[in-house]
Amino acid sequence: MPVTYTWNVAQMDCYPEVDGETDVVFTVHWTISATDGTYTSGAYGTVGVTVDPAEPFTPYADLTLDQVVGWVQSAMGEEKVAELEVALADNIAAQANPPVVTPPLPWG
Numbered sequence: 001m002p003v004t005y006t007w008n009v010a011q012m013d014c015y016p017e018v019d020g021e022t023d024v025v026f027t028v029h030w031t032i033s034a035t036d037g038t039y040t041s042g043a044y045g046t047v048g049v050t051v052d053p054a055e056p057f058t059p060y061a062d063l064t065l066d067q068v069v070g071w072v073q074s075a076m077g078e079e080k081v082a083e084l085e086v087a088l089a090d091n092i093a094a095q096a097n098p099p100v101v102t103p104p105l106p107w108g
Contacts, residue, residue: 001036003089007069008032010044014060018051023060025049030072034088041091043084047075 013027028049033042049071051057058067073081 001038003034003036003085003092005085005088006033006035007072009065009068009072012060012063012068021051021057021059024051025060025063025068025071028068028072028075030069032084032088034085034092036092036096039092039095041088041095043088047072049075 008031010029010031012025012029014023014025016022018024026048027046029044029046031042031044033040035041076084
């Protein structure tokens with residue numbers, strides 16, 4: 001079964017005011033979960049983000065999950081995102097087919 005990935009944001013750290021804007025995000029605490037429907041794996045981390053002066057500023061109350069996850073993935077870079085997803089898929093595969101097992105002792 002294919003692995004599906006779900007990105008989420010646990011919290012965002014903000015400067016109270018920058019250049020006349022309030023609650024300006026500078027750190028995003030992210031999570032990612034992966035599942036094949038039977039097994040799951042996950043990771044979390046933080047990433048620093050900066051305001052792009054070429055883009056219109058979005059007030060904190062108007063931010064969307066998709067927008068912030070886009071910031072996270074952009075800051076991490078495509079290669080690191082892909083490596084993370086491969087690692088989670090590998091973890092799920094190892095759960096389904098453990099490379100090492102510890103059976104009970106054969107004596108009672």
